[in-house]
Amino acid sequence: MKPTQKAMENPVLVEVTRGGRIESRHRGAVAVSDPDGRLVLALGDVDAAVFPRSAVKALQALPLIESGAADKYKLSEAEIALACASHSGEPIHVETARTALAKCGRDAGALECGVHWPLDPDAARALAASGAAASALHNNCSGKHAGFICVACAAGIDQRGYVKPRHLVQREVTAALEGATATKLDETSAGVDGCAIPAYALPLRSLARGFARFGTGVGLGPKRAAAAARLRAACAAHPHLVAGTGRFDTLVMTALGARAFVKGGAEGVHCAALSDLGFGVAIKCDDGAGRAAEVVMAALIARFLPLSDREHALLDARLNPPIRNWNGERVGGLAAAEVFGLLTKAT
Amino acid sequence: MKPTQKAMENPVLVEVTRGGRIESRHRGAVAVSDPDGRLVLALGDVDAAVFPRSAVKALQALPLIESGAADKYKLSEAEIALACASHSGEPIHVETARTALAKCGRDAGALECGVHWPLDPDAARALAASGAAASALHNNCSGKHAGFICVACAAGIDQRGYVKPRHLVQREVTAALEGATATKLDETSAGVDGCAIPAYALPLRSLARGFARFGTGVGLGPKRAAAAARLRAACAAHPHLVAGTGRFDTLVMTALGARAFVKGGAEGVHCAALSDLGFGVAIKCDDGAGRAAEVVMAALIARFLPLSDREHALLDARLNPPIRNWNGERVGGLAAAEVFGLLTKAT
Numbered sequence: 038m039k040p041t042q043k044a045m046e047n048p049v050l051v052e053v054t055r056g057g058r059i060e061s062r063h064r065g066a067v068a069v070s071d072p073d074g075r076l077v078l079a080l081g082d083v084d085a086a087v088f089p090r091s092a093v094k095a096l097q098a099l100p101l102i103e104s105g106a107a108d109k110y111k112l113s114e115a116e117i118a119l120a121c122a123s124h125s126g127e128p129i130h131v132e133t134a135r136t137a138l139a140k141c142g143r144d145a146g147a148l149e150c151g152v153h154w155p156l157d158p159d160a161a162r163a164l165a166a167s168g169a170a171a172s173a174l175h176n177n178c179s180g181k182h183a184g185f186i187c188v189a190c191a192a193g194i195d196q197r198g199y200v201k202p203r204h205l206v207q208r209e210v211t212a213a214l215e216g217a218t219a220t221k222l223d224e225t226s227a228g229v230d231g232c233a234i235p236a237y238a239l240p241l242r243s244l245a246r247g248f249a250r251f252g253t254g255v256g257l258g259p260k261r262a263a264a265a266a267r268l269r270a271a272c273a274a275h276p277h278l279v280a281g282t283g284r285f286d287t288l289v290m291t292a293l294g295a296r297a298f299v300k301g302g303a304e305g306v307h308c309a310a311l312s313d314l315g316f317g318v319a320i321k322c323d324d325g326a327g328r329a330a331e332v333v334m335a336a337l338i339a340r341f342l343p344l345s346d347r348e349h350a351l352l353d354a355r356l357n358p359p360i361r362n363w364n365g366e367r368v369g370g371l372a373a374a375e376v377f378g379l380l381t382k383a384t
Numbered sequence: 385m386k387p388t389q390k391a392m393e394n395p396v397l398v399e400v401t402r403g404g405r406i407e408s409r410h411r412g413a414v415a416v417s418d419p420d421g422r423l424v425l426a427l428g429d430v431d432a433a434v435f436p437r438s439a440v441k442a443l444q445a446l447p448l449i450e451s452g453a454a455d456k457y458k459l460s461e462a463e464i465a466l467a468c469a470s471h472s473g474e475p476i477h478v479e480t481a482r483t484a485l486a487k488c489g490r491d492a493g494a495l496e497c498g499v500h501w502p503l504d505p506d507a508a509r510a511l512a513a514s515g516a517a518a519s520a521l522h523n524n525c526s527g528k529h530a531g532f533i534c535v536a537c538a539a540g541i542d543q544r545g546y547v548k549p550r551h552l553v554q555r556e557v558t559a560a561l562e563g564a565t566a567t568k569l570d571e572t573s574a575g576v577d578g579c580a581i582p583a584y585a586l587p588l589r590s591l592a593r594g595f596a597r598f599g600t601g602v603g604l605g606p607k608r609a610a611a612a613a614r615l616r617a618a619c620a621a622h623p624h625l626v627a628g629t630g631r632f633d634t635l636v637m638t639a640l641g642a643r644a645f646v647k648g649g650a651e652g653v654h655c656a657a658l659s660d661l662g663f664g665v666a667i668k669c670d671d672g673a674g675r676a677a678e679v680v681m682a683a684l685i686a687r688f689l690p691l692s693d694r695e696h697a698l699l700d701a702r703l704n705p706p707i708r709n710w711n712g713e714r715v716g717g718l719a720a721a722e723v724f725g726l727l728t729k730a731t
Contacts, residue, residue, distance in 0.1 A: 046393055053651070053672060055435055055575035055576070055583065056574055056575025056576060056583065056585075057575070058433070058435070058573075058575065058585055060434075060435050060575075060651050060672070061651050061652065061669075061670060061671055061672035062670050062671065063671050064411070064670075064671075086405070087407075088402055088405075088407050149711070150710060151709060151710025151711040151712070152710060153710050154505065154509070158501065158508070161505070161508075161509060162501070162508060162509060162512035163512070165509035165510070165512045165513045166512045166513050166515070168513070176710060226405075227403055228402035228403025228404070228405065228407075228715060228716065229402070229403060229709060229713065229715040230709065230715070231709045231710055231715070232709065232710060233709050233710070233711050233713070236402065236403065238403075238405055304400070304407055304408050305408065322408075322671075323408060323409050323411075323671075324408055324409065324410050324411075324669075324670075324671035324673055324676075325400060325407070325408035325673075326671055326672075326673070329671075362498060362576060362577065362578045362579065362580050363497060363498025363499060363500050363523060363578055363579060363580070364496070364498040364580050365498075366576065366580070368575060368576040368577070368578070369575065
């Protein structure tokens with residue numbers, strides 16, 4: 038099937054420089070919304086549908102809490118944070134996924150996410166040096182999938198096929214996504230994600246609205262609002278489990294705690310819930326570049342959140358990340374583009 | 385220094401799809417030139433200056449041949465091919481860099497390119513499993529740097545500092561780049577590359593012209609033309625040494641031999657010399673995406689070169705590379721965009 042969506046000229050969001058010249062440019066769109074769908078900020082085509090990919094893992098984890106599965110199996114706060122994670126495959130991530138599965142009587146053999154080596158290069162090399170092979174537990178999505186399996190087991194049904202759209206688990210996950218984003222999702226917007234579950238495209242502004250609702254509970258109803266608060270608290274308490282060593286989301290949530298829930302997804306998507314302000318943020322870089330989405334998210338956080346000097350210093354390396362040569366010398370960097378002029382007061 | 389170049393609206397060159405929808409888009413510019421600088425094809429802003437990065441390694445290796453250093457040290461054809469390489473750090477690459485250095489009486493300690501783990505994940509994990517650490521020999525540029533060191537040694541000068549602009553080696557390298565591309569390069573266009581040598585920005589059309597001259601010898605003078613032919617022959621004979629297992633440049637040169645010299649560089653640059661046709665090709669993806677530059681190069685080769693069914697089948701996986709989930713199922717792919725409609729007759 039030939040795709041037919043027209044390419045809108047989204048603005049340049051991030052510039053990559055070398056020797057004082059622009060080497061590369063990243064275009065994209067940004068939506069910042071309140072829970073009612075009113076846009077606080079819009080850059081580029083915020084009506085275009087995007088695949089949020091792993092940026093919505095926390096929304097996909099809502100059924101784990103709402104169904105009672107997390108309580109039934111006495112999942113720890115760490116295991117709940119890992120259910121929202123794209124983790125780096127470090128030993129603590131692997132062990133946490135393993136214990137979550139064990140609590141519902143399953144093991145790595147039940148995971149249908151596929152196998153890949155740890156995202157963290159040091160962890161991958163350490164695993165290789167140990168003589169072990171990569172397993173589905175090392176897949177960055179293993180915590181989310183462990184949560185899915187808990188949902189199936191708590192419901193008393195066969196967990197096999199839990200990645201398929203018609204399985205109870207994915208029907209509940211899709212319903213949670215629809216509820217949070219106030220968007221109807223169906224097969225016309227569906228693809229398949231890297232970990233084999235359905236991926237639904239939805240308008241960037243709806244995604245931002247979904248995170249405003251996730252961050253505030255407004256419009257979710259009391260049960261889902263409580264589940265969202267519990268997921269946010271788990272991630273704020275265990276930011277290392279949501280990503281890993283040196284990763285953007287871990288750094289931001291370590292610095293800002295419950296003030297900023299942030300989560301990246303593949304292909305240049307990044308979302309956030311800024312609960313104090315009641316804002317949800319959704320970013321999509323046209324070209325799929327995560328390095329650019331992170332700079333945009335850092336710029337938006339610096340613009341919207343009041344930051345202490347210490348918090349700003351922590352964020353600064355991600356606002357203007359350097360590019361270094363292999364001798365460690367700074368030879369260039371990334372920075373938010375001029376379209377962010379109005380937004381970068383705090384830089 | 386605040387960069388001031390204006391961003392031109394280059395066309396979408398490559399679309400990334402998932403579930404029949406476009407997930408991401410890559411914009412950029414393409415120049416195909418003859419040796420006299422006449423454009424056979426131009427898409428986007430071909431006058432904009434780009435950093436060619438590692439795409440010009442073969443041009444940077446011209447002094448190794450022209451100076452007589454390769455002959456003085458009896459470098460093998462494999463060692464000459466490695467001087468043009470961004471290699472994957474596999475054992476054969478490391479060993480070839482080591483022998484080239486040994487021939488001029490040096491070792492890894494003379495390399496100033498810095499250290500990184502092998503680009504090839506399997507090679508990196510095997511190295512870690514062996515208990516060894518990464519060295520400068522594993523740096524993807526180690527063959528090029530071994531060549532630089534041979535040039536210094538053959539000239540009877542201290543090789544130390546050979547990465548600096550004022551060292552004889554870089555003055556010769558810059559002169560070769562200027563000669564091949566018919567472009568004056570100076571500090572106003574200079575940055576520093578990932579391996580610490582100078583990087584000069586030059587117009588995309590000049591880069592294409594440079595590869596037309598490199599591929600034909602036209603305009604280079606007899607000595608440089610012979611050096612270019614020797615470098616092309618070495619790469620055609622040893623395509624695995626120019627990149628590595630599964631890499632685009634290795635695959636294309638393995639399939640097409642001397643008919644297509646192709647070389648990618650960081651930040652979405654790809655160049656080629658199509659010697660039979662007398663064309664040089666230069667591609668720059670605005671966003672720095674190598675995955676897109678490869679698809680564009682595959683589309684241009686399929687358009688311009690007459691291919692046998694077997695050759696076309698080999699190229700096909702790079703014309704429309706699939707995106708698979710971690711279970712190996714095809715969930716999307718990359719393809720040249722509609723702007724290539726006129727070019728994709730052979731697909």
